[in-house]
Amino acid sequence: MDPIELRLPHTLQRPQATSNHEPITHSTEPIVTGTSVVAFKYKDGIMMAADCLGSYGRMAMFRNERRLMAVGKTTLLGMSGDISDYQHMQHTLENIMTQEYDMDDGQRLGTKSIYKCISKIMYNRRSKMNPLWNSYVIAGVDSGEKVLGYVDLIGTTYESPTIATGYGSHMAQPILRKVVEGREDEITEEEAVKIIEDCMRVLYYRDARAFNKLTRAKVTAQGVEITEPYSLETNWDFAESIVGYGA
Amino acid sequence: MSSLLSHEIGYSAPIEVHNHGFSPYVNNEGTSLGICGEDFVLVASDTRQSNGGYSINARRSPKAFELSNRTVIATTGCAADAKQLVEDMEQRAQYYVHKHGREMSTPAMAQVLSQLLYTRRFFPYYVFPIFAGLDAKGKGAVYNYDAIGNIECVSHYAYGSAAALLQPFLDNQINKAHQRGADTTAKPSRAQAVKLAIDAFTSATERDIYTGDWLEIFIVDSEGVHKLTRELKHD
Amino acid sequence: MSIMEYCGAAIVAMVGKDCVAIASDKRLGQQQLTVDMEFQKVFPITERTYIGLSGLATDVKTLHDRLRMRVNLYKHREERVIEPKTFTHLLSHMLYERRFGSYFISPVVAGLDKNNRPYICALDTIGCIDSSSDFVVCGTAATNLYGACESLWEPDLGPEELFETISQTLLSSIDRDAMSGWGAVVHIITPSGVITRDLKSRMD
8 A cells, every 4th residue: 555644633622512502503605715627538547727726705815725636546636616625525535545544455445436435425415414515526547447527515426528617617618528528548648738728727817716826637547646836828918909898 | 591491491402504505406407218118118318417507517427227137227307316316226126136135026126216215205316217127027117206206107208307398209109199090008119119219319309408418228128138329419 | 387377278380391280279277277178279360371379368369359450451551461471570570569568478370471382480478580490389388399399290291191290299299288288279271271170189
């Protein structure tokens, strides 16, 4: 089994038992949020990207959030939605991966298993009317097969060669369907980087909750690689010609 | 004052506050149909999954599944609930095999599905299943359900966003309703059933935005379950 | 419940080879209560142009009366019979006049023009024309009719084939709609005249 970075919660103490007079509360809306995640299949695996902004409503509050993570060695996870719920999910997944490590049976959780696990967590939380306010994109190469799946706060799941969450489903997904669909096994890594950067640039131009500092990741049979945050070249010359609502 | 009162009573249960703004359901739409033949059944579903609005989540997200060697289930409604329900059914079928050393009969499985739906009577699965298989005599049987487990055995049925488009056509072509001199008891042959399913879905795809992309057809006969796939329009 | 679904109706028009057909059910209801089984919803406008009016029954009568007046005025002023397409635009304007307080009617027009070319179209409550080269539908059974038409209709049907197709379509559709049914009527408009037939159907 591979070495695993363990980040346990600062305190394992349970919160003080709440008074009987207080109601049990559940989240009714996300608080600090991350916007779109974009991902698609290419020749060697899956390419994914998300920016580094944690928005507090309309405010660009946290500008160094990492929304892509590796789960184990061969699975990549991308998140949009509430960041505290995401951190809760991170802890849960770390616990699960630790338990699996402790089994010491030479088995490791593949992408499909992790996908199912996250799906069940999400569906069970929605069934308690206490959802984790996230959309997750799960990617990996499982027994030689490329897996790219989605799960949201209701527990809705689907697998598709191209996935984009949030605003990305309106702005990036049409680009991806046009460029990627049917060519999943042809696109080189170089082209994939260009495609995903085009998508992220479009989102940065038009999504008010997007940010020009992003992380990109790929997952192949060799494992997960996540870049350090970087920025894209942008060109705002066109802005001068925009009058009123015209594009 | 109220706290004093609470102390006197000694216990008051926490009040469960249900949050507003969160709906646990989404209608991922799509269409399913079942046709019953003499010695076979046919179940067909499109594979488009929508997000409840104008977006297509996935073009190939199947909602019809093989449950055993002689039964299939087709769903419509909330995809998350449907997945849970189908997994429950698979589990119950598997458990029966381990316990009794043989597969559950089709009517028994139909009843299990009804009961599973009813377990969630007050927080229903938003799923409208069509369940089909061969009975003990090898005859075809199609069952349809409402979301809380009401069950009916029918000759043919359509559920989902294009149900209203398909059902009159199937009534006309299978029950031969209004066709003077036609044999209204005759069941369709296998070739006829496949043709009807493809025709019905091709038509539904023209008028219903939630139906399209691919059609999966399952045919169950004495040899087992056979699967066909046809392309529908992607628009 | 929508006022458009208060009375219940199923109306369909189809194009054939040098002929058109228009058919409707005969039910008049007040929501689930049936009050008339011989309610006329399809009306002759000229000898070869028919209109089907689905929606609120009082507006069906009012609109039919007003249309009859306008078509008669047209005949007197122009000294010729109105064409189906011209009539459709007349109707469209009449509906749009009431843009912000519309008749609760969605009409279907079917006819043959002076060159015996089939013309069919449907309009919405405020007069948007939706012309078609195959079939048009309206009423509470519209979805059912769309499904049946889409599967059963084919091009270049002769008058008798067209009669069979439109009858099967309508009868199958009204059997799956609680708000329409109780008998039906079919008009086949051909260059040599109109064939009108009443259909029996389930009375439930």
